[in-house]
Amino acid sequence: MSVNEGKELRIIGFLCNWCSYAGADTAGVGRFAQPTDLRIVRLPCTGRINPLFIVRAFMNGADGVLVSGCHPRDCHYSEGNFYARRRLEVLKALLPVLGVDPGRFEYTWVSASEGQRWRSVVTSFTEQVHALGPMPGFKSGTSLDMCLCHMDQNQVL
Amino acid sequence: MASSIDDLKSAIKEALPDLDMVIAWTAGPDPLSHTPLFITDEADIERIAWDPRCSQNLAGYLTGLRGKKVGVVAKGCDARSIVELLQEKLIDREDVTIFGLHCTGAVDARTTRKALGSSRGVEDVAIDGATARFTVAGEAKTLPLGETLQQKCFTCTGADAEVCDHFIGEHGLPPQVGERPASTLEELEAMSMEERLHFWEDQMTRCIRCYACRSACPLCVCQDHCAAQSREPHWVDQTDHPREKLMFQAIHALHTAGRCTECGECERACPMGLPIMTLKQALNRSIQDLFDYRAGTDPDQAPPLFEFREEEKNIKEREW
Ligand code: SF4
Ligand code: SF4
Ligand code: SF4
Numbered sequence: 332m333s334v335n336e337g338k339e340l341r342i343i344g345f346l347c348n349w350c351s352y353a354g355a356d357t358a359g360v361g362r363f364a365q366p367t368d369l370r371i372v373r374l375p376c377t378g379r380i381n382p383l384f385i386v387r388a389f390m391n392g393a394d395g396v397l398v399s400g401c402h403p404r405d406c407h408y409s410e411g412n413f414y415a416r417r418r419l420e421v422l423k424a425l426l427p428v429l430g431v432d433p434g435r436f437e438y439t440w441v442s443a444s445e446g447q448r449w450r451s452v453v454t455s456f457t458e459q460v461h462a463l464g465p466m467p468g469f470k471s472g473t474s475l476d477m478c479l480c481h482m483d484q485n486q487v488l
Numbered sequence: 489m490a491s492s493i494d495d496l497k498s499a500i501k502e503a504l505p506d507l508d509m510v511i512a513w514t515a516g517p518d519p520l521s522h523t524p525l526f527i528t529d530e531a532d533i534e535r536i537a538w539d540p541r542c543s544q545n546l547a548g549y550l551t552g553l554r555g556k557k558v559g560v561v562a563k564g565c566d567a568r569s570i571v572e573l574l575q576e577k578l579i580d581r582e583d584v585t586i587f588g589l590h591c592t593g594a595v596d597a598r599t600t601r602k603a604l605g606s607s608r609g610v611e612d613v614a615i616d617g618a619t620a621r622f623t624v625a626g627e628a629k630t631l632p633l634g635e636t637l638q639q640k641c642f643t644c645t646g647a648d649a650e651v652c653d654h655f656i657g658e659h660g661l662p663p664q665v666g667e668r669p670a671s672t673l674e675e676l677e678a679m680s681m682e683e684r685l686h687f688w689e690d691q692m693t694r695c696i697r698c699y700a701c702r703s704a705c706p707l708c709v710c711q712d713h714c715a716a717q718s719r720e721p722h723w724v725d726q727t728d729h730p731r732e733k734l735m736f737q738a739i740h741a742l743h744t745a746g747r748c749t750e751c752g753e754c755e756r757a758c759p760m761g762l763p764i765m766t767l768k769q770a771l772n773r774s775i776q777d778l779f780d781y782r783a784g785t786d787p788d789q790a791p792p793l794f795e796f797r798e799e800e801k802n803i804k805e806r807e808w
Contacts, residue, residue: 390734420778421745425770427684428766430681432681440805448808467681469689
């Protein structure tokens with residue numbers, strides 16, 4: 332069902348349990364067609380997100396990272412997303428100095444009832460990442476290759 | 489500076505009986521950078537050195553000496569680190585006595601050694617206007633400031649220790665640098681994203697993972713609990729891949745975001761001369777734009793990532 336004709340990229344979504352994860356579920360229950368590039372990691376709150384999760388995802392070969400949580404003032408824990416907003420905004424300054432295109436990372440707010448909105452966020456973000464193409468790797472091998480190569484070495488077959 | 493060093497010595501002599509120790513600088517093995525001096529005895533006071541070779545930020549010792557009455561000598565940038573430590577309640581104001589100085593700029597031992605051809609025989613260094621004057625084996629030599637100062641001095645926001653108990657000497661302006669080399673951040677900004685990634689890959693290939701950058705940072709206070717060595721979660725693996733070393737630099741930059749005063753110790757301490765303060769400069773610039781905040785200026789402010797506003801003035805979120 333991919334809108335990108337089988338050429339999937341690796342996009343990681345960090346979703347808050349209370350709003351956006353449920354919002355994505357609503358989109359699924361409503362059978363809204365959406366791109367399938369996104370792999371979701373469910374977290375208790377966007378306040379739990381360490382900006383290093385996102386850096387680590389890029390270092391390990393992600394082509395894009397999306398963070399989504401409850402709208403400001405709707406946080407289950409009152410202020411988690413307020414802290415997250417500051418941290419993620421600051422992270423935006425670090426990624427481009429490291430060589431990660433700022434278009435590969437976005438954060439947004441989607442509530443549990445906004446299935447339609449979730450669909451449009453995922454679709455626009457996926458298109459945005461596809462426009463940039465795969466994340467350039469290190470010269471000494473892409474990050475993903477390096478990870479796979481470690482796995483091979485460590486696996487007893 | 490001759491008069492201010494005498495004033496500094498007498499101020500320390502007067503304060504020492506009420507303190508457990510005073511931290512200052514003294515001539516060390518490297519002729520281009522002075523080394524810390526821990527004064528507990530009046531006789532040590534004579535060994536104090538104060539000139540542009542006093543580059544080390546002595547604030548880094550304060551958290552480890554918490555609970556003791558400590559005096560510390562500080563340049564403008566060092567005093568900003570002390571203010572940041574006070575803001576974070578990592579040290580206690582009543583236990584620290586700050587001897588503030590006016591700084592004319594600190595020499596970068598690495599670039600200066602290159603510009604002079606060698607550091608052998610350097611006996612004296614003074615900065616006077618836009619020139620650095622050296623006495624090398626009895627002979628006078630000069631260099632323009634652009635070839636000798638540390639990166640941080642090119643963008644110094646105040647060469648006087650603003651917060652201090654005793655100010656010694658006269659107040660003045662930061663060094664008046666004429667021509668200066670482009671900063672790494674400026675060079676990076678002219679590159680494509682992919683070139684930037686490869687720039688860091690090349691730099692990190694040279695990193696030996698000694699963590700001197702971390703040990704020298706006055707704000708790295710986690711000690712044995714550093715994320716770089718934690719196994720659970722395993723933030724960085726033990727391989728020699730530049731990716732892991734860059735990951736560590738991202739950890740250091742993000743853990744000092746909104747706290748880093750650009751004291752330059754991380755870069756100065758790096759034995760491989762890696763331009764790692766660049767990442768922190770980029771974050772600081774964005775923190776200034778977003779929160780109108782500069783670390784180390786006001787002891788009563790909280791660092792911006794320690795708090796939030798429901799309505800953020802300068803954050804414009806993405807509309808989908
Ligand atoms: S940054 Fe300013 S106070 Fe610090 S060493 Fe340079 S000139 Fe002196
Ligand atoms: S990160 Fe570097 S420049 Fe910033 S406070 Fe630490 S040592 Fe100083
Ligand atoms: S001080 Fe330099 S070589 Fe050592 S870990 Fe830090 S960046 Fe790497």
